[in-house]
Amino acid sequence: MLVSIKVVLPTAFTRHTDGQKQFDSSAANLPALLTEFDSTFPALSTQIKDENGKLRKFINIYINDEDIRFLGGDTYAFQDGDEVMLIPSIAGGR
Numbered sequence: 293m294l295v296s297i298k299v300v301l302p303t304a305f306t307r308h309t310d311g312q313k314q315f316d317s318s319a320a321n322l323p324a325l326l327t328e329f330d331s332t333f334p335a336l337s338t339q340i341k342d343e344n345g346k347l348r349k350f351i352n353i354y355i356n357d358e359d360i361r362f363l364g365g366d367t368y369a370f371q372d373g374d375e376v377m378l379i380p381s382i383a384g385g386r
Contacts, residue, residue: 294318295372299325301336304380308336317376322353322366325376340378350381 300314309315315332319325326347329337340351347353353360354377360368370376
C-alpha cells in the first residue's frame with residue numbers, strides 16, 4: 293500500500309532545500325525517507341546523515357508530535373497522513 297506523508301522541516305534546514313519548509317513523500321519508513329533525501333535534497337542529506345548513512349544523533353524525528361524512538365525507531369512504518377518532523381537538538385546553556 294502506498295502511503296502519503298508530510299515532511300516538515302525547521303527553518304534552519306530550508307537553506308538546504310531551496311526554501312522548502314515541507315514536502316510530501318511516499319517513503320514507507322525512516323530509512324526510505326533518508327534515502328529519498330539523497331536524490332531530492334542532497335545538501336540536506338549531508339546535514340542529517342553521518343558518513344555511514346545513519347541519522348545523526350542530534351536530529352530528532354517526530355511522527356505526529358510523538359518521538360519516533362517511542363514508536364519503534366527505524367522499524368516504524370509510516371501511516372497514510374503522518375506528519376514527520378525533523379528537529380535538530382539545541383545544545384547550550386550553563
